[in-house]
Amino acid sequence: MAASLKDVAALAGVSVKTVSNVVNGYTYVAPSTREKVERALAELDYRPNLSARNLRQGRTGVVALALPELDAPYFAELSRFVIDAATERGWTVIIEQTDGRPERERQVLEGIREQRIDGLIFSPITVGRDELADRNDSTALVLLGERIVEGPTHHVAIDNQRAAKEVTEHLLSLGHTRIAAIGRQTSPNANTAHLRLAGYKEALASAGLAYDEALAPPTDSYHRRDGAEVMTRLLALNEPPQAVFCFNDLLALGAQRTALAQGLRIPKDVAVAGFDDIEDGRYSTPTLTTVSPDKEQLARVAVGMLEQQIYGSRHTGSRPLPREVTAAHRLLVRESTSGHGSACQLPGASVTSSPR
Incomplete structure (x- = not known):
């Protein structure tokens, strides 16, 4: 039979209440007492009855x-x-x-x-x-x-604006000056798209490049077909982009498909980067450079x-009290922008937490 709190208490020489306090993580238990209880819990292989606990706690x-x-x-x-x-x-x-x-x-x-x-x-x-x-x-x-x-x-x-700026800066560091963005949305509710566009614009401005709306056509949704369709329009421009930053990996995979179907070499003719680090991008041909949220x-x-x-x-x-927490991200540089794969740890890849 499974060990009970009473069994653990008897072995440790303490009260059932003390065992309950240790099991539930209460801090006001003397270290020596906690150690005795934890040894007894391990020796008896105690497993809490979670259903019973939830019922007792009204959960x-x-x-x-x-x-x-x-x-x-x-x-x-x-x-x-x-x-x-x-x-x-x-x-x-x-x-x-x-x-x-x-x-x-x-x-x-x-x-x-x-x-x-x-x-x-x-x-x-x-x-x-x-x-x-x-x-x-x-x-x-x-x-x-x-x-x-x-x-x-x-x-x-995560800090979407900062992450978008970093991936755009990566494309700029490769010598690209005509960089398109796939994922702009006009809806006021599309906060993710707005933040990623802001980061893209910020990187261009820091490099002394003007934002060209023709290089950031609006996108209805964030699926592969949307990336493929927008890439078709971008490649039809009189001066096509040298690189494309897609606001998620599905858009990037669709964009890559269009470029390859038109006989372009990635990244030699056009570099492509995404966002989200989904598993598909690790196995695409070429593998996809992306921002990886933790x-x-x-x-x-x-x-x-x-x-x-x-x-x-x-x-x-x-x-x-409510808290805002910013989780980590990093840029994963792969074949679609560099021709080879490597992981670049960025300063943004740390957790910051601030109570409001």
Whole structure:
């Protein structure tokens, strides 16, 4: 039979309450006592009954992850890391796809299909501060992405503007002066696109180059076909680009396909860079230079923030104040820009956290 708290307490010579405090990570246990309890836990191979614990604490052990589209490789990879981090805590994750539709995102904010959940990790596309302010659901919430920055809840993202500037600077360092951008969007809700465009513009300006809107045509969505179609228009210009920065890897893979189909050599005739470091780019021909967000770190920070909200109120009487956390990123230089592969660690690849 599985060992119980009473069994551990008897072996360690302490009370059941003391064992419970150690198991639950409470700090007010003497080091010598904690050491005895931990030895007993290891000797008896104690495993907590997570379901019973959740019931005692009024929790379900279920959290939700709401994303725009599950068939996008970036979100699929991110989901895996969220599930891994949640599983370590004994949680079950349910996943909701919003398609970026305003009505679905508002429904997510007000409750997941009337299911009781302990917390929500949400990557919104359309909802903003007003919807958060009007939210009636008190479920713990962490936001991913760039849609709502410095809002009234916990938020984790990478520095998209800085990352976009860095990949554009990489293309400039190779001697390219006519650099196109694929991914500009006109919607006011497209914060990710706006930040990446701003970083691209900033790098051009620092190099003394003017921004040419003809080299940054608008893009409806961020799929392979969009990259292929926009690349076709760019290559038809009287003066085609020497390099292309795509705002995600799917756009870049589509752009590469068009260039190769037209007989161009990558990167000799045109260099291509992406963003997101999805697995497809590591196996494309040529392999894809890309900005690599630390997806595992994004996931672990988000789940950790959720945990602090869910359990923090039991000890302090209130939830922790909202925090903004910037996760790491790095530029991975591969064949599509340099002709060979290498990883370039950038100064932005560190975590910064600031309470609001």
